[in-house]
Amino acid sequence: MGFLARERQVAPPGWNRWLVPPAALAIHLSIGQAYAWSVFKTPLEKSLGITGTQSALPFQLGIVMLGLSAAVLGTTVERRGPRWAMLMSLLAFCSGLLISAVGVWAGMYWVVVVGYGLVGGIGLGIGYISPVSTLIKWFPDRPGMATGIAIMGFGGGALIASPWSTSMLTAFGSTTSGIGQAFLVHGIAYAVFMSLGVLLIRLPSPEFTAQKEALLKDRPKAGVAHNVSANNAIRTPQFWLLWVVLCFNVTAGIGILEKAAPMLVDFFKESSTPVAATAATGFVALLSAANMAGRFVWSSTSDVVGRKNIYRLYLGVGALLYLVLLTLGSTSTPLFVIAAMVILSFYGAGFATVPAYLRDLFGTYQVGAIHGRLLTAWSVAGVLGPLIVNAIADAGKKAGHTGPDLYATSFYIMIALLVVGFIANELIRPVDPRFHEPEAVVRAQEPAGSGDDGTAAKWNEAEAADAAEEQDAEGVVKK
Numbered sequence: 001m002g003f004l005a006r007e008r009q010v011a012p013p014g015w016n017r018w019l020v021p022p023a024a025l026a027i028h029l030s031i032g033q034a035y036a037w038s039v040f041k042t043p044l045e046k047s048l049g050i051t052g053t054q055s056a057l058p059f060q061l062g063i064v065m066l067g068l069s070a071a072v073l074g075t076t077v078e079r080r081g082p083r084w085a086m087l088m089s090l091l092a093f094c095s096g097l098l099i100s101a102v103g104v105w106a107g108m109y110w111v112v113v114v115g116y117g118l119v120g121g122i123g124l125g126i127g128y129i130s131p132v133s134t135l136i137k138w139f140p141d142r143p144g145m146a147t148g149i150a151i152m153g154f155g156g157g158a159l160i161a162s163p164w165s166t167s168m169l170t171a172f173g174s175t176t177s178g179i180g181q182a183f184l185v186h187g188i189a190y191a192v193f194m195s196l197g198v199l200l201i202r203l204p205s206p207e208f209t210a211q212k213e214a215l216l217k218d219r220p221k222a223g224v225a226h227n228v229s230a231n232n233a234i235r236t237p238q239f240w241l242l243w244v245v246l247c248f249n250v251t252a253g254i255g256i257l258e259k260a261a262p263m264l265v266d267f268f269k270e271s272s273t274p275v276a277a278t279a280a281t282g283f284v285a286l287l288s289a290a291n292m293a294g295r296f297v298w299s300s301t302s303d304v305v306g307r308k309n310i311y312r313l314y315l316g317v318g319a320l321l322y323l324v325l326l327t328l329g330s331t332s333t334p335l336f337v338i339a340a341m342v343i344l345s346f347y348g349a350g351f352a353t354v355p356a357y358l359r360d361l362f363g364t365y366q367v368g369a370i371h372g373r374l375l376t377a378w379s380v381a382g383v384l385g386p387l388i389v390n391a392i393a394d395a396g397k398k399a400g401h402t403g404p405d406l407y408a409t410s411f412y413i414m415i416a417l418l419v420v421g422f423i424a425n426e427l428i429r430p431v432d433p434r435f436h437e438p439e440a441v442v443r444a445q446e447p448a449g450s451g452d453d454g455t456a457a458k459w460n461e462a463e464a465a466d467a468a469e470e471q472d473a474e475g476v477v478k479k
Contacts, residue, residue: 006081011202017138019200024131024150026197027086030190031093031127032157034062034120035288039165040182043174048109058100058116060382065121067379070129074372075230077126082134082201089127090194096120097187104180128154128375131197132355133368137204140364143356144307148299151352155292161186226436227363233370236431238361241424243377246354248421249314250381252322252414253347255389256340257291260284263389263407264337267330270403275333283337287344294345299352307357311425314346314353319418326411330404351378361431388413 002008037059045055077085096119103111131150139146165182172178233239256263261280268275275283302310321339329336354374359367389410396406 004080004084004087006079006084006203009081009083009201009203011205011208013205013207015202015205015208017204017208020131020135020138020202021146021149023086023197023200023202024135025153026200027089027127027131027194028150028153029157029160030194031089031124032154033161033186033190034059034124035155035158036161036165037062037116039162039169040179043169043179044104044109044112047174047176047179048104048107050109054109058113058120061113061117062121062124063382064379065118066124066128067376067382069122069125070372070375071125072372073126074129074369075366077130077372078133078230078366078369081203082130083198085126085130086194086198086201089123089130090191090198091123093120093123093127094187094191094194096123097183097190101180101183101187104176104183107176125372125375127194129368129372131201132371133364134201134203136355136359136367137364138208142300142303143359144302144310144353145296145300147355148296148349148352151299151348151355152292152295154351155288155295155348158288159292226431226433227365227439228361228370228431228435229437230366230369230373232435232437233362233366234373236435238428238431239370239374241428242354242357242361243374244424245311245315245421245428246350246374247377247381247384248417248424249311249318249350250347250378251385251388252318252418253291253344253350254381254385255410255414256343257287257347259386259389259393260287260340264333266393266402266406267336267404268333271330273333283340286337286341290341290345291348294347294349295352298345298349299356302353302356307353307360308425308428310349310353311357312422314350315418315422315425318343318346319415319422322411322415322418326404326408326415361428363437365437 041052041055044050045052096115096117099115099119100112103109103115132147135146135150136143165186168182168185169178172181228236261284264275264280264283298310298314321343324339325336329339355367355371358370358374362370389407392410392413393406396409
């Protein structure tokens with residue numbers, strides 16, 4: 001298809017790179033609707049007669065599929081280009097919403113699970129990684145800021161979707177008819193909005209090379225002199241150390257996010273200043289804002305202080321803040337709220353900074369594919385964090401515990417995980433040169449421009465080379 005051909009995605013000379021972040025935001029603000037799933041939980045439980053565990057399944061499956069689809073399709077996304085990937089994300093994510101609408105209308109909850117969780121989750125994974133590697137290519141001088149802009153959109157998607165969904169359920173009703181209409185409107189509206197990103201996204205042109213060198217002139221540390229393929233990346237200790245870092249940072253953050261409102265109420269239930277349920281809802285909104293802001297602020301800061309240093313902050317200070325919550329959290333509501341907000345800002349920032357960390361370690365060659373494989377850490381953390389907090393709290397209630405005692409063991413576990421993540425970050429070193437990709441291979445897979453008759457041939461040769469990969473005795477992929 002001509003419109004989706006990679007050479008047709010190359011920017012013309014003089015293309016303004018600042019048009020690329022809005023294209024990325026159009027995708028991430030849309031798929032960020034997933035964080036607003038809780039708005040539909042209670043209406044679905046009442047209208048379909050399902051349990052709370054069942055109503056959480058579409059979201060949980062969606063996050064699992066996000067990680068799996070990003071890992072499996074990451075290399076294809078790199079090969080096909082961001083326009084193809086964004087269109088596939090649009091089709092899968094919006095189809096998932098439309099299938100969910102049909103499922104609710106028919107009273108068949110398993111259709112909602114398949115639609116939102118399975119089909120929509122594939123759209124989440126492709127859409128999450130597709131703009132990120134493109135932004136890194138356009139902003140070699142500020143990769144942390146660039147990825148922070150996009151991934152801030154994913155965190156902020158709920159700030160738009162949550163009140164919008166609530167208003168639709170108020171207008172349409174919380175019956176199966178009203179919920180189905182809300183899903184239908186979501187599917188159509190997001191399809192229109194995401195199409196803007198599909199139309200606007202561009203790959204850097206060859207003419208950008210000279211500008212790139214000028215951008216890096218005053219930022220020598222921002223340059224990356226080597227590239228590593230996705231197949232080689234997963235054979236390095238750096239990849240798996242960073243997998244541990246991301247998994248444990250996310251586990252610690254989502255442990256608070258998933259149970260934020262009842263946690264705040266429990267902590268101060270027996271104090272002289274108990275927290276009302278309505279105030280706890282406001283606490284959730286504050287955490288969402290901190291999650292979104294951290295994705296941009298801390299990720300941009302990493303361009304100045306370095307990726308390893310910023311993760312020392314996320315993991316080291318995060319562990320200390322959990323200790324503060326454990327020892328002093330129940331003494332002051334403002335202290336509890338501020339500490340939790342900072343932890344959630346580190347949670348969001350971890351997502352936004354990790355693509356730039358990958359770029360520093362492995363180059364830009366197949367950073368989208370590598371990022372996709374790393375997101376399996378999110379799939380694990382999305383199950384692990386809530387499981388730890390909820391299982392221990394439920395066991396504590398059965399044992400007669402109340403207040404902060406319900407969460408003490410969970411917080412100790414989170415501190416331990418963050419310490420392990422801190423150690424893993426300290427162990428990360430530059431990638432061994434034997435994993436580096438030959439420069440000739442990297443250049444052969446760079447699009448030469450929309451008017452270059454040799455572009456398609458180069459990509460055909462590159463795909464043929466991919467099919468002929470061989471492993472040497474050390475397990476390193478050679479071409």
